[in-house]
Amino acid sequence: MAEPRAGFWQRLQQIPRYYVYLLMAAVVIWQILFPIPLPIAPSSATQGVYDAISAVPDDKLILISTDWDASTNAETGPQTEAIVHACLQNDKRFAIMNLHPPMGVKLANDIAEQVAEQYGAEYGVDWCNWGYKYGFANVLIAMAKNIPKTIGDDFYGTPVAELSMMQGVEDIESIGLVIEITGLATITETWIGLIQGVYGTPFASAYTAVMAPGYYPFLDSGQMQGMLVGAKGAAEMEALVTRPAKASVIMNVQSWAHVLIILLIVIGNLGFVLARGPRGQGAP
Amino acid sequence: MWDSIQSVFQPTTSPPQLYRNLAVALIGSFVLLALLHRFLGPRGRRWLIAFVTFVGGLYLGLEYFLPVRTAVLWPTAIPNPNPDRGANLLTPGIEPVGIMMSVIGAFTVGLGIYSLCQVHGRSLGQRRPGWHNSLAFFLAMVAMLVFGFWAHYLPKVDEASAVMPVPRAIYEMLFSGLFMPLQAATFSLLAFYIASAAYRAFRIRTAEAGLMMAAAFIVMIGQVPVGAWVTSGLPTTGALAFFRLEALGEWIMTWLNAPAQRGIVFGVAIGGLAMSLRIWLSLERGTFFSEQG
Amino acid sequence: MGGLEHANWFMSALFGSMCLIIVISVLVAQRGREMFIRRIPGLTAIKEAVGRATEMGRPIFFSPGLRGIEIATLQALAILSYVVRLAAERATRIIVGICEPELYPVAEESVREAYEAAGRPEAFRSDDVRFISNEQFAYALGSVGLMAREQVATNFFFGMFFAESLILAENGQALGALQVAGCPDPVQIPFFIATCDYVVIGDEYYAASAYLTREPTLTGSLVGQDIAKALLVALLILGVGLATYFGAVGNEEYNFLRQLLATGATGS
Numbered sequence: 001m002a003e004p005r006a007g008f009w010q011r012l013q014q015i016p017r018y019y020v021y022l023l024m025a026a027v028v029i030w031q032i033l034f035p036i037p038l039p040i041a042p043s044s045a046t047q048g049v050y051d052a053i054s055a056v057p058d059d060k061l062i063l064i065s066t067d068w069d070a071s072t073n074a075e076t077g078p079q080t081e082a083i084v085h086a087c088l089q090n091d092k093r094f095a096i097m098n099l100h101p102p103m104g105v106k107l108a109n110d111i112a113e114q115v116a117e118q119y120g121a122e123y124g125v126d127w128c129n130w131g132y133k134y135g136f137a138n139v140l141i142a143m144a145k146n147i148p149k150t151i152g153d154d155f156y157g158t159p160v161a162e163l164s165m166m167q168g169v170e171d172i173e174s175i176g177l178v179i180e181i182t183g184l185a186t187i188t189e190t191w192i193g194l195i196q197g198v199y200g201t202p203f204a205s206a207y208t209a210v211m212a213p214g215y216y217p218f219l220d221s222g223q224m225q226g227m228l229v230g231a232k233g234a235a236e237m238e239a240l241v242t243r244p245a246k247a248s249v250i251m252n253v254q255s256w257a258h259v260l261i262i263l264l265i266v267i268g269n270l271g272f273v274l275a276r277g278p279r280g281q282g283a284p
Numbered sequence: 285m286w287d288s289i290q291s292v293f294q295p296t297t298s299p300p301q302l303y304r305n306l307a308v309a310l311i312g313s314f315v316l317l318a319l320l321h322r323f324l325g326p327r328g329r330r331w332l333i334a335f336v337t338f339v340g341g342l343y344l345g346l347e348y349f350l351p352v353r354t355a356v357l358w359p360t361a362i363p364n365p366n367p368d369r370g371a372n373l374l375t376p377g378i379e380p381v382g383i384m385m386s387v388i389g390a391f392t393v394g395l396g397i398y399s400l401c402q403v404h405g406r407s408l409g410q411r412r413p414g415w416h417n418s419l420a421f422f423l424a425m426v427a428m429l430v431f432g433f434w435a436h437y438l439p440k441v442d443e444a445s446a447v448m449p450v451p452r453a454i455y456e457m458l459f460s461g462l463f464m465p466l467q468a469a470t471f472s473l474l475a476f477y478i479a480s481a482a483y484r485a486f487r488i489r490t491a492e493a494g495l496m497m498a499a500a501f502i503v504m505i506g507q508v509p510v511g512a513w514v515t516s517g518l519p520t521t522g523a524l525a526f527f528r529l530e531a532l533g534e535w536i537m538t539w540l541n542a543p544a545q546r547g548i549v550f551g552v553a554i555g556g557l558a559m560s561l562r563i564w565l566s567l568e569r570g571t572f573f574s575e576q577g
Numbered sequence: 578m579g580g581l582e583h584a585n586w587f588m589s590a591l592f593g594s595m596c597l598i599i600v601i602s603v604l605v606a607q608r609g610r611e612m613f614i615r616r617i618p619g620l621t622a623i624k625e626a627v628g629r630a631t632e633m634g635r636p637i638f639f640s641p642g643l644r645g646i647e648i649a650t651l652q653a654l655a656i657l658s659y660v661v662r663l664a665a666e667r668a669t670r671i672i673v674g675i676c677e678p679e680l681y682p683v684a685e686e687s688v689r690e691a692y693e694a695a696g697r698p699e700a701f702r703s704d705d706v707r708f709i710s711n712e713q714f715a716y717a718l719g720s721v722g723l724m725a726r727e728q729v730a731t732n733f734f735f736g737m738f739f740a741e742s743l744i745l746a747e748n749g750q751a752l753g754a755l756q757v758a759g760c761p762d763p764v765q766i767p768f769f770i771a772t773c774d775y776v777v778i779g780d781e782y783y784a785a786s787a788y789l790t791r792e793p794t795l796t797g798s799l800v801g802q803d804i805a806k807a808l809l810v811a812l813l814i815l816g817v818g819l820a821t822y823f824g825a826v827g828n829e830e831y832n833f834l835r836q837l838l839a840t841g842a843t844g845s
Binding site for chain 3: 347348349350351352371372388389392393394395396397399400402403406413414417466467470471473474477478480481482484485486544545548549550551552554555556557558559560561562563565567568
Binding site for chain 1: 379382386463464465467468470471472474475476478479480482483484486487488497501504505507508509510511512513516520530534537538541542543545546549
């Protein structure tokens with residue numbers, strides 16, 4: 001009797017990986033097709049981003065650095081959309097820019113265009129796109145001292161100095177908040193080291209869930225006003241701006257995917273504990 | 285004199301001057317490299333590398349640590365590029381040094397492409413197993429290069445009114461229709477991998493592992509709406525609010541995870557400092573282990 | 578309040594004293610004083626991992642991470658040189674996958690020198706140091722394809738890794754390769770722990786060259802960095818104490834340490 005039982009418990013520890021993949025795919029598809037709506041409560045980190053946006057003085061711009069590409073679009077796309085909603089709902093003017101990867105500037109521009117249309121916001125008056133700027137730290141150092149000269153032309157090839165919303169925008173003092181949206185590590189350190197740390201410009205951020213844990217120290221130290229954590233942060237921001245969209249659907253999917261992972265871990269451990277048998281022999 | 289030194293590093297827009305500079309730079313570099321290759325033995329090369337490393341490190345270090353705008357270190361003949369903020373004698377060189385590093389980096393892209401072509405060319409030429417992968421590589425690279433440049437150098441048209449030209453449409457298809465979805469699909473593989481890795485690796489072998497698992501469950505559930513739903517019966521204010529899963533998850537991330545991360549980052553930063561010092565002073569052996577530097 | 582664009586005198590003094598501590602430790606170690614390094618399983622396992630590939634007669638794959646020439650990558654190259662030398666001595670093939678093109682010539686030269694140092698320069702094949710792609714996920718998939726085609730027995734992942742860490746290591750695990758990883762970025766460590774056999778964590782990563790060679794210079798630097806870390810911890814405790822005290826009495830502007838760190842002067 002003992003032998004087949006041990007075999008079963010051991011098999012529970014060794015479910016082939018393709019079954020695990022299949023289960024995950026099934027859960028994802030199930031939640032996309034038949035979502036079970038769940039309540040979304042904004043965390044203090046997300047609330048921090050929203051509060052930072054609403055606290056920007058009217059004479060200053062919000063600078064959104066959209067440093068992401070298609071690979072992280074599922075998280076950073078909805079984050080960008082929700083942040084643009086928050087800016088426009090609070091009547092704040094914003095500029096998009098991109099340091100890397102260059103693809104981000106087009107993807108973010110499409111999102112901003114769509115959202116701006118919903119509010120009747122006008123390009124060049126309420127928002128603009130500074131485009132992709134090559135040079136990372138060099139761009140930030142130079143931009144802090146002279147924005148029109150450093151940025152030059154916008155996404156459409158118009159000199160930014162000619163845009164009406166850019167009248168009076170000289171240097172970093174004209175920026176009331178920097179929001180970094182990225183799936184790339186170390187860009188934040190550059191922003192904090194060269195802009196937030198040096199000039200005291202308020203800074204907030206949005207990251208993919210996988211990289212966010214590394215940035216809690218900056219949030220905790222007050223160097224960041226707030227932080228959107230992956231699709232969860234985007235969904236919370238969507239809740240704050242009362243525009244539930246893509247991220248809210250993603251959160252349903254993610255919720256049940258997390259439940260599946262937990263179940264799998266529990267099953268694996270159940271097998272591990274029970275396969276030891278009465279004498280506590282370890283499984284191989 | 286300072287102005288003439290500065291002007292060397294300024295970008296030029298006049299074509300004759302640009303071509304002259306290019307020719308001088310290319311021929312100069314070639315002659316210098318040929319001479320070094322001819323007359324420097326392995327020991328000499330090692331000394332040269334050590335010297336260049338030391339001077340490079342010294343420059344960036346001194347630029348950061350030298351006091352700013354002191355009378356001794358800031359002769360009035362040299363214009364201060366940044367009068368309202370700190371600058372010292374070496375600050376004006378930072379930008380040219382940055383450009384120099386970018387240029388060197390850009391040249392190495394060519395080396396990378398050469399390496400790729402070499403490996404895949406041999407594989408294709410000798411019909412090694414998997415040669416069709418190499419063929420796919422060449423086809424993809426040539427397609428992206430040809431249509432990328434073609435689309436880039438097409439005369440500009442008013443996008444709203446005109447039909448997209450064929451090369452640009454093909455480039456868009458390759459980039460937005462193929463490359464971007466491939467990237468997104470690869471990133472999404474993580475969902476599957478994390479499920480199988482967590483299932484396989486997470487075993488409660490010790491009490492510590494049990495604690496870690498409890499923390500992981502709280503964070504995983506607390507980070508998603510299902511967590512808020514599970515403990516939605518608890519009040520949102522007062523002492524009991526702390527036990528809502530989303531609050532517990534956030535508490536773990538900010539009060540337990542963040543200090544641990546910070547501790548590791550401090551250690552890593554000092555490790556990096558020691559490593560930098562060793563490299564700067566060429567104390568790390570050989571190109572690393574072959575010979576004491 | 579402004580921050581730091583150039584170091585203030587306090588930062589210079591702090592940084593200088595840390596460097597001095599490290600240099601003095603190196604000098605002390607060079608005079609022959611024995612210095613103890615605790616066992617680091619991840620680094621001890623390197624020999625075992627190379628040995629496994631030798632026994633199986635299959636190649637080793639080494640990834641020095643996604644970044645170009647920076648300190649973390651240079652440490653990865655130091656480990657690579659050691660691994661190549663071990664592999665060359667045992668006539669085991671090693672394939673290096675490069676992501677940043679600027680790293681390619683440096684890595685190739687390191688590998689060539691390591692083969693020479695092992696006394697087997699003829700075993701070096703330039704094809705085995707390969708640039709794969711400088712796109713993160715293209716690199717990951719290219720590396721995974723390489724591992725599968727070459728049926729590698731051992732994978733080494735040392736350097737800066739990001740989201741692709743799990744793709745690399747999980748596929749390596751599926752192929753049955755023995756895997757050793759090390760990354761100074763704490764965010765990727767959990768993924769490596771879940772998928773690799775041995776993982777080098779945090780500043781153990783920078784202890785690698787000292788640990789592997791027991792060279793007095795490197796060992797001394799390791800001890801020096803630990804003393805410097807103790808100095809930083811002392812400063813941290815003092816800072817927390819002062820911030821707590823001045824916060825409690827409501828006189829935060831008198832927190833001289835905070836002012837020193839921010840401006841290099843007190844009472845400004």
